[in-house]
Every structure is written in C-alpha cells, then in structure tokens.
Amino acid sequence: MSTIILGIESSCDDTSAAVIKDGYLLSNVVASQAVHEAYGGVVPELASRAHQQNIVPVVHEALKRAGVTKEELSAVAFTRGPGLMGSLLVGVSFAKGFARALGIPMIDVNHLTGHVLAHFIKAEGEENVQPEFPFLCLLVSGGNSQIILVKAYNDMEILGQTIDDAAGEAIDKCSKVMGLGYPGGPRGFERKEECAQVILATGGVSYPATGSTGDGYAFAADLGHTIEPLRPSLTPLLSSHAQMRYLDKVLLRNVRATLYVDNEPVREEFGEIGFSDRGIEGAVALRMSRDAVDALIEEKRVKLVLDLKPALTEEVLHERIAREIAELQPNEFFGELLRKLVPKPLVMPLAQEVDIRANCYVGKITEEQITRLVRTLKGLTFPITDYAPFEYAVVTAGGVRCDEVNPYTMESLKVKGLYFAGEVLDIDANTGGYNLQIAFSTGRLAGSLKK
Numbered sequence: 290m291s292t293i294i295l296g297i298e299s300s301c302d303d304t305s306a307a308v309i310k311d312g313y314l315l316s317n318v319v320a321s322q323a324v325h326e327a328y329g330g331v332v333p334e335l336a337s338r339a340h341q342q343n344i345v346p347v348v349h350e351a352l353k354r355a356g357v358t359k360e361e362l363s364a365v366a367f368t369r370g371p372g373l374m375g376s377l378l379v380g381v382s383f384a385k386g387f388a389r390a391l392g393i394p395m396i397d398v399n400h401l402t403g404h405v406l407a408h409f410i411k412a413e414g415e416e417n418v419q420p421e422f423p424f425l426c427l428l429v430s431g432g433n434s435q436i437i438l439v440k441a442y443n444d445m446e447i448l449g450q451t452i453d454d455a456a457g458e459a460i461d462k463c464s465k466v467m468g469l470g471y472p473g474g475p476r477g478f479e480r481k482e483e484c485a486q487v488i489l490a491t492g493g494v495s496y497p498a499t500g501s502t503g504d505g506y507a508f509a510a511d512l513g514h515t516i517e518p519l520r521p522s523l524t525p526l527l528s529s530h531a532q533m534r535y536l537d538k539v540l541l542r543n544v545r546a547t548l549y550v551d552n553e554p555v556r557e558e559f560g561e562i563g564f565s566d567r568g569i570e571g572a573v574a575l576r577m578s579r580d581a582v583d584a585l586i587e588e589k590r591v592k593l594v595l596d597l598k599p600a601l602t603e604e605v606l607h608e609r610i611a612r613e614i615a616e617l618q619p620n621e622f623f624g625e626l627l628r629k630l631v632p633k634p635l636v637m638p639l640a641q642e643v644d645i646r647a648n649c650y651v652g653k654i655t656e657e658q659i660t661r662l663v664r665t666l667k668g669l670t671f672p673i674t675d676y677a678p679f680e681y682a683v684v685t686a687g688g689v690r691c692d693e694v695n696p697y698t699m700e701s702l703k704v705k706g707l708y709f710a711g712e713v714l715d716i717d718a719n720t721g722g723y724n725l726q727i728a729f730s731t732g733r734l735a736g737s738l739k740k
C-alpha cells in the first residue's frame with residue numbers, strides 16, 4: 290500500500306503544503322506574503338494572520354493538484370520549529386486538527402532537518418540522484434547557517450554554525466540599507482514605481498499557463514480587501530460512472546441535461562456534452578459546473594442526468610424502438626438497434642448500461658428490456674464525484690469582494706487610487722462571452738480612473 294503524506298510548512302512568511310507519495314512529490318503549493326515588503330522585514334503578527342488566511346486554500350489546492358483525497362492520506366507532517374512562534378502555531382494547530390479529524394498520525398519535523406532531508410524528495414521523470422550516508426550538508430537558511438554531518442535520516446551532528454545573522458538575513462539587511470528594498474536578492478533589485486493610481490487586473494488562478502498566478506488576490510488581501518474563497522468554475526466534472534473510460538472523446542449533441550444536488554433538480558440545460566480524459570465537459574457540463582463545484586465543496590450528493598432523446602416522450606420513444614425492431618431481422622444484433630438510436634461510440638457503453646449484450650439478437654429483446662432501454666436513453670445518470678482542478682477551469686470563481694469596490698468607477702472603497710478590473714473580482718459568469726464582457730466592461734470603467 291502507498292504512503293501518502295501531506296506536509297505543512299509555516300515557519301516564516303510562506304504558507305506551504307505539499308503531498309508526497311512513496312517519496313515522490315505530487316504537488317507543492319506556496320502562498321508568499323507580500324504584506325511584509327512595506328516594513329522591510331517579516332512582521333511576525335502579520336505573518337501569523339496571513340498564514341491563517343492562506344492555510345485552508347493552500348492545503349485544499351495541494352490535495353487537488355496531487356489528485357489525492359483527504360481520506361487517502363497516511364499521515365500529516367508539519368514544521369515544529371525553529372521558526373516564528375505565531376506562524377508555527379497556525380501550521381501546527383491546523384495539522385493537528387486535520388490529522389485528528391482523519392484519525393491518522395502526525396509527524397512533527399524539525400525545520401532544519403527538513404531542509405537537509407529535502408535532498409531525498411523525488412520527482413517523477415527526473416534522475417533523482419540522492420546523497421549517500423554519511424555526507425556533509427551546508428545549510429544556508431534564513432536565520433540559520435550550519436555545517437552538518439548527516440550520518441543517517443535521524444542521526445545528524447552540527448559541526449559548526451553561525452552565531453549572528455546567516456547569509457539569508459545578511460542579504461536582506463544589506464539590500465535594505467542600500468535602499469534596494471526587501472527582500473534582498475533578485476526581487477530587491479527590481480525597479481519600483483510610485484504612482485497615484487493603480488489598476489489591479491491580474492486575472493484569476495485558472496489556466497495558469499496563461500500567466501494567471503493569483504498574485505492579484507495576495508496584493509488585494511495585503512491591502513485590506515476580503516477575498517471570497519477561490520473555486521474553479523466552468524470546469525470539467527468527474528464521474529465515478531463505470532463507463533467513463535469508454536466514453537473518452539464521445540460528443541453528444543442536442544441532449545437535455547439536469548443537474549441534481551441532494552436529489553433535487555437545480556439546473557437544466559440543453560446542448561452539447563463531451564467526454565475527455567479531463568472529465569465531462571462541453572458547454573452544458575461547463576455551465577453545470579458552476580453549481581456542481583459549490584455543491585461538491587459542501588459535500589452534497591451531485592448527479593448529472595442526460596436525456597438523449599429530449600424531443601420524444603417515453604411513450605413515443607418506446608413506440609419508435611418497437612418500430613425499429615420490427616424493421617430489423619430477428620437475427621440482427623442489439624448493437625444494430627442501438628446504432629440507429631445513438632452515435633456509434635456510445636453503442637457499447639449503452640449496451641453495458643442497460644445490461645443487454647450488444648450481440649444479443651433483436652428477436653429476443655423483451656418488453657421489459659425495451660422499457661429499460663427507454664429509461665436509460667431518457668435518464669443516463671452520471672454520479673459526479675469531483676471536478677477538474679484550476680488547471681482546466683476556464684474561469685476562477687471567488688476573488689475580491691464586490692461590495693468593497695465602487696461599481697461606478699471600480700475604485701477600491703478601502704484604498705484610494707486602487708482600481709480593479711476583470712477576473713480578480715468576485716464575478717464570474719456562464720460561457721458565451723460573458724466573462725470577457727465582464728473584463729472589458731470593468732476594464733473600461735477602471736481605465737477611466739474616475740474618482
């Protein structure tokens with residue numbers, strides 16, 4: 290059985306969560322805290338507050354990217370110290386609560402030991418050369434520089450260490466004294482501009498390949514704005530239906546789809562449904578995902594029911610199938626009958642679904658089997674168990690709360706001269722150009738820079 294560990298790191302100003310399976314890194318999510326830049330160093334109290342804000346979405350995202358559910362975790366590891374007391378407390382408390390709720394072990398990790406043993410983390414598709422024991426490790430980490438003799442995973446001897454600032458802190462302090470800003474290093478040398486008005490139009494976090502890193506949310510939060518929880522929207526839906534793997538690349542046109550949440554119909558759509566290795570997609574499924582994602586987050590039961598013959602009542606469809614059977618020879622196959630009713634790639638999965646062999650003779654089909662076929666064609670049901678992650682979501686739901694922004698000017702009601710436009714705001718809409726329209730309209734308003 291695999292060992293899957295969720296690791297949580299909150300010793301300083303980065304909130305991080307990673308998922309490791311049998312030594313291989315599956316995901317690693319880091320939320321950096323820009324709030325400290327204004328002070329030229331990490332402010333412990335602000336760091337703790339930012340950790341509190343970040344930890345839930347960071348862990349959620351790490352599990353999501355790893356494709357791992359909470360229930361699959363074997364243990365939760367967390368940084369015990371050294372580090373900032375308040376920051377550590379957030380990570381430790383979260384890890385304890387999470388592990389206890391799941392009934393799995395907790396592993397406390399010494400921050401510096403974690404740095405040393407990071408050499409043993411493996412990545413899929415890489416060479417993964419690992420040091421052999423014993424070896425010497427030069428550790429240059431924030432406020433600590435050490436030379437460590439590493440004899441085994443749990444046997445290390447510190448041969449020497451700094452008693453004052455370590456290299457990381459020295460760079461930060463030099464950078465600050467020289468007027469190059471905080472933190473030191475490449476960012477310290479970036480050009481800074483002062484301006485009376487700024488428009489934040491950094492998009493969401495979906496489709497990160499387009500440059501959407503979610504920076505805007507961190508900037509807005511640091512400036513005092515409330516960020517409504519981020520969720521993938523217009524994203525493929527995942528189903529536990531046994532036939533899913535046989536439906537890859539199937540495209541169904543003119544279907545009526547109904548989304549059920551806890552057995553109540555909540556949305557009905559008509560149009561195209563597609564299947565791919567990402568899940569159930571196509572315009573209809575993507576639109577449905579707006580409700581489905583929220584329901585799944587609330588751990589409600591979600592199912593998608595497809596009516597493949599929306600123009601026909603059950604009665605009329607029954608008559609039509611009886612007619613088709615009469616026109617076929619009795620020794621022709623059930624698959625031939627299905628071929629007259631649905632696209633070819635759907636024939637085998639549908640035969641499986643109605644539990645009639647595709648090579649069964651149509652002459653042997655019973656009335657009861659026809660009724661079962663009619664019901665399946667009118668209500669092909671897919672239990673929805675999950676949704677595709679931000680990587681595949683067309684837009685991001687959630688973001689900067691709209692009631693903290695003047696809707697006539699897009700200026701922040703909290704920070705004068707700060708304007709917002711586009712997906713960074715907590716507005717998202719259906720497919721059909723509405724999301725682009727939101728970006729254009731808010732961009733136009735913000736770009737007028739009206740007070």
Ligand SMILES: Cc1cc2nc3c(=O)[nH]c(=O)nc-3n(C[C@H](O)[C@H](O)[C@H](O)COP(=O)(O)OP(=O)(O)OC[C@H]3O[C@@H](n4cnc5c(N)ncnc54)[C@H](O)[C@@H]3O)c2cc1C
Nearest residue numbers: 490491492496500501504683711712713722723724725728
């Ligand atoms: C594949 C795909 C298909 C889509 N199809 C449709 C559609 O058909 N109809 C529709 O209405 N909508 C569609 N959308 C959604 C639509 O594209 C977005 O809602 C819209 O582009 C959002 O505009 P925006 O300006 O807010 O953000 P973006 O268009 O995401 O622009 C944000 C920009 O900010 C930059 N940026 C981010 N952080 C920083 C930083 N720290 N410093 C500097 N730059 C930064 C990014 O690189 C990016 O260029 C689609 C999206 C995707 C991904």
